[in-house]
Amino acid sequence: xxxxxxxxxxxxxxxxxxARLVTExxxxxxxxxxxxxxxxxxALNYEPFPFDxxxxxxxxxxxxxxxxxxxLPKLMLAGFEGPIYATxxxxxxxxxxxxxxxxxxENEVESLNRRNQRRGIPPVEPIYTxxxxxxxxxxxxxxxxxxPLQIAEGITATWWPAGHMLGAASIAVEVGAPGQxxxxxxxxxxxxxxxxxxxxxxxxxxxxxxxxxxxxxxRERTGFDSASRRQQLAEEVRAAHEAGGPLLIPAxxxxxxxxxxxxxxxxxxxxxxxxADIFLDSPLAIEATKVFQARGWRPGVQSxxxxxxxxSNHLRFLSSPGESDGLDRLSGWxxxxxxxxxxxxxxxxxxxxxxxxxxxxxxxxxxxxxxxxLGRLLAEGAPRVSIRGDEVRVRARIRQLDAYSGHADAHGLxxxxxxxxxxxxxxxxxxxxxxxxxxxxRRLAEAGFAEDRLLVPALDETFLLGEGPAxxxxxxxxxxxxxxxxxxxxxxxxxxxQLALGEALKSAPDDxxxxxxxxxxxxxxxxxxx
Numbered sequence: 001x002x003x004x005x006x007x008x009x010x011x012x013x014x015x016x017x018x019a020r021l022v023t024e025x026x027x028x029x030x031x032x033x034x035x036x037x038x039x040x041x042x043a044l045n046y047e048p049f050p051f052d053x054x055x056x057x058x059x060x061x062x063x064x065x066x067x068x069x070x071x072l073p074k075l076m077l078a079g080f081e082g083p084i085y086a087t088x089x090x091x092x093x094x095x096x097x098x099x100x101x102x103x104x105x106e107n108e109v110e111s112l113n114r115r116n117q118r119r120g121i122p123p124v125e126p127i128y129t130x131x132x133x134x135x136x137x138x139x140x141x142x143x144x145x146x147x148p149l150q151i152a153e154g155i156t157a158t159w160w161p162a163g164h165m166l167g168a169a170s171i172a173v174e175v176g177a178p179g180q181x182x183x184x185x186x187x188x189x190x191x192x193x194x195x196x197x198x199x200x201x202x203x204x205x206x207x208x209x210x211x212x213x214x215x216x217x218x219r220e221r222t223g224f225d226s227a228s229r230r231q232q233l234a235e236e237v238r239a240a241h242e243a244g245g246p247l248l249i250p251a252x253x254x255x256x257x258x259x260x261x262x263x264x265x266x267x268x269x270x271x272x273x274x275x276a277d278i279f280l281d282s283p284l285a286i287e288a289t290k291v292f293q294a295r296g297w298r299p300g301v302q303s304x305x306x307x308x309x310x311x312s313n314h315l316r317f318l319s320s321p322g323e324s325d326g327l328d329r330l331s332g333w334x335x336x337x338x339x340x341x342x343x344x345x346x347x348x349x350x351x352x353x354x355x356x357x358x359x360x361x362x363x364x365x366x367x368x369x370x371x372x373x374l375g376r377l378l379a380e381g382a383p384r385v386s387i388r389g390d391e392v393r394v395r396a397r398i399r400q401l402d403a404y405s406g407h408a409d410a411h412g413l414x415x416x417x418x419x420x421x422x423x424x425x426x427x428x429x430x431x432x433x434x435x436x437x438x439x440x441x442r443r444l445a446e447a448g449f450a451e452d453r454l455l456v457p458a459l460d461e462t463f464l465l466g467e468g469p470a471x472x473x474x475x476x477x478x479x480x481x482x483x484x485x486x487x488x489x490x491x492x493x494x495x496x497x498q499l500a501l502g503e504a505l506k507s508a509p510d511d512x513x514x515x516x517x518x519x520x521x522x523x524x525x526x527x528x529x530x
Contacts, residue, residue, distance in 0.1 A: 003175050003182070004473065005209075006462040008050060009033055010431040012480070013041060013459075014215055014370050015067035017431055019186065023175050026057040026152035030171060030186050030211075034070025034101070036342065038372025038492060044479060045071065045127055050460055054079030057152050060143075061086035062188030063168035064093035064254060070101055073128040073136045083141040085149060087159055089167025089295040091140045093254055093288055098133035100253075100284040104345055106130060145169065156181075163191030163201040164406045165255035166292060170203045175465075182208040182425075182465060189213055189431070190408040190416055196226045197259055197296070197305055201408070201416055209425040209465060212417055213407070214432030215368055218439025221402050221409040229403030230263050236364055236399055237264070237273040237335075243397055245360030246334050247276075250348045250375060252341035252367050253285035256404055258292050260337060260366060261309050268314070279327060281318045281338040281347050289317075328354060341367040343374035353387045361396040366404040371433060372492050384499045391499055413440055414447050426453045426463075426470040 001024040009016030009031075016035035021028045035041045053075050061084055062068055072084060072094070086094065105126035113123040143149055148158045154176055159169035170188050174181045185207040193200040222228075240247040251257040257280065267273045280286060292306040311317050318324050324347050327336060338348035343365075352374070355361040369375035377385055378398050385392055408416065417427065427449055429437045437456045445451040453469045460476040501521075508514045 003465045004462050005184070005211075005428075005465055005470070006051075006460065007428075007430060007457040008460060009035065010067070010213075011457045011459045011461065012434060012437075013037065014368070014431055014433050014436070015041070016044070016071075017062075017068050018071070019211065019430075020051055020056075021155075021173065021175070021184070023152075023154055025154045027051075027055055028151060028155060028173070029056055029059045029075075030173070031062055031068040031188075032059055032071045032075050033068040034066050036067055036344065036373070037370040040480070040490070041372065045074075047479065049075070049078055050476060050479070052079070054081070056080050056082060058082045059084040060151065060157050060171050060173065060186075061090055061094070062162065062171055062186065063165055064090045064097055065165070065189070065252075066097060066101055068189070069094050069098065071127075073098055073102060073132040076136045076139065077128060077132060080139075082139070084136070084139045085141050085143045085151065085157065087145065087167040087169055088142050089291065090169070091137075091142060091167075092291045092295060093167060094140070095134075095137045096287040096291065097254060097284060098136060099130045100133070100287070102126070102128050102130035102133035108345070143169075148174075158204075160203040161199040161201060162188045163193055163195065163198050163408075164189040165191070166198060166295060168198070170201065172204055172207070184209045184211065184465070185420060187212045187416070189215070189406065190413065191406055192221075192224050192408045192412050194225045196301075197255075197262075197298075199298075203416075203420060205420050206422055206424075207420055208423070209428065209470060210417065210420055210423050211428040211430060212413060212440075214413065214429050214437045214440040215407040216405070216409045217413060217429070217432050217436040217441075217443070219409060219436075220411050221405075224403040224405070224409075229401075230267065232401055232403050233260070233263055234267050234272050236362075236401055237267065239399075240362035240364070240397070241274045241276075241333055243360050243362055244332075245358055245362065245396075246330070246332070246336060246355065247362045247364060248348070248351050248355055248396075249335065249337045249364045249366060250341055250343045250352070251282075251285070251337045251339065253282045253339040253346075254288045255406055256341060256367055257282065257285040257337050257339070258289055258306055258309060260404060261289075261315070262305055264335065265308060265315065274333065275314065276333050276335045277314055277316065278335045279316045279318055279337070281324050281327065281336055281351070283319050284346075285337070285339060286317045286319055324350070327351070341365075341375070342369055343378065349374070349387055353390065353392055356385070356387075356396050357393045359395040359397075363396050363398050365398070365400045368405055368407060377492075382496075384503065386495045386499060391502060410440060410443055414443050417444060417449070418447055423449070423453075425465065425468060426455050428463075428470075429454060429456045 009018035339346040463470040
């Protein structure tokens with residue numbers, strides 16, 4: 001049987017990575033991530049898997065971020081009973097992240113069902129619960145970097161440092177009988193290199209098929225070495241202090257929060273930025289920090305850069321909702337780090353609702369913002385946004401600091417791919433929005449990769465991995481409308497329209513003009529209904 005590879009996530013979009021490798025003897029998933037971004041994308045998380053979970057023999061996990069691990073409890077509930085292989089740090093981080101993800105779903109579904117009850121809409125169930133997130137941890141098995149693991153008959157996998165976050169890895173998968181193997185190399189999420197917190201990306205050269213992420217495939221960034229990015233952070237902190245209000249950093253709870261805290265504390269201790277009370281307002285980030293302190297030791301430099309991240313007079317860990325609510329009474333200069341990094345869930349939305357209308361406040365976005373997320377809307381300059389059903393005017397300073405993204409830019413991605421040559425078969429470009437994936441494809445072609453072997457898979461496309469380049473087989477029915485992953489969906493458009501309508505009604509010269517506007521819109525709606 002010729003092996004096949006199917007892309008069930010992060011194909012045409014930047015989240016939800018899940019690739020299914022089927023051989024003569026086994027079925028293996030590489031990651032099983034949750035879709036994030038627009039409501040259209042997130043709705044896929046509630047649908048049944050497009051494959052039989054009970055027939056999956058094992059999962060190979062690149063790292064713990066929810067867009068790569070977030071549907072593992074759902075996979076378990078759907079019948080998967082096999083092992084989940086990951087590095088020790090990934091295993092420990094996933095153990096707290098999946099419980100947190102389940103708890104968030106329970107809380108959000110509870111709130112949604114209260115609203116739905118008033119509307120006469122039937123209740124919904126969470127994808128999984130916190131208890132399900134805890135239960136799936138029993139299926140994890142440890143993989144050591146650089147040591148091959150026998151996954152199933154005819155399948156061996158080796159984890160290599162990816163430089164993205166603590167525990168993150170690329171995975172080389174060898175398929176076939178000894179002497180007749182094919183090697184597939186899955187990049188996972190690749191870091192930019194040069195980080196004081198994790199090792200640089202590394203992986204073997206000379207593979208048959210390469211699967212590479214493309215988050216920043218269409219852009220190059222500068223100044224993301226440790227000294228430059230710390231200097232950029234210092235400039236943003238000083239400017240936020242001069243603005244006279246608090247600094248709110250919507251930070252990814254795992255890795256970004258810890259790295260930002262290390263640099264903030266060092267800058268304050270060195271007198272390079274004004275001292276401030278720093279509040280880490282994320283139960284997940286607090287629990288993850290314990291893992292960083294246990295697993296963050298770097299033999300090469302004989303230190304753990306996260307050792308200093310303990311509560312103090314200036315660094316406060318806020319675990320309970322009551323402690324978080326207490327921040328509402330603060331004014332003046334202070335710093336809040338709260339999840340989520342894309343502003344789409346967690347406690348950060350409460351703080352945004354409170355601070356966005358204040359011109360003295362600063363919101364500093366420090367990671368990738370997917371299409372359709374609140375973070376992306378803010379980054380693109382939306383004058384008004386909707387948060388939990390309420391319209392909020394944006395008067396705060398909205399700033400972005402790409403230097404803290406854990407992803408390699410286009411230059412770094414191309415350099416990593418070139419170092420993996422020769423690639424005998426195809427290069428699959430995944431984990432990127434359409435423009436980013438196509439941008440990386442152009443750059444790889446310019447770097448000497450054969451253009452006809454550069455493939456950008458769509459969701460649920462299956463490829464035969466025979467001799468030479470991969471070939472596309474019959475495509476499954478689409479689960480997404482065209483361009484739903486790379487552009488604002490109808491939910492985003494409706495919210496924008498409602499905000500624009502409210503602004504137009506408020507700014508109209510008189511009631512007669514407001515009535516004319518509503519008449520025009522009502523007539524258009526009647527015409528549409530036919």
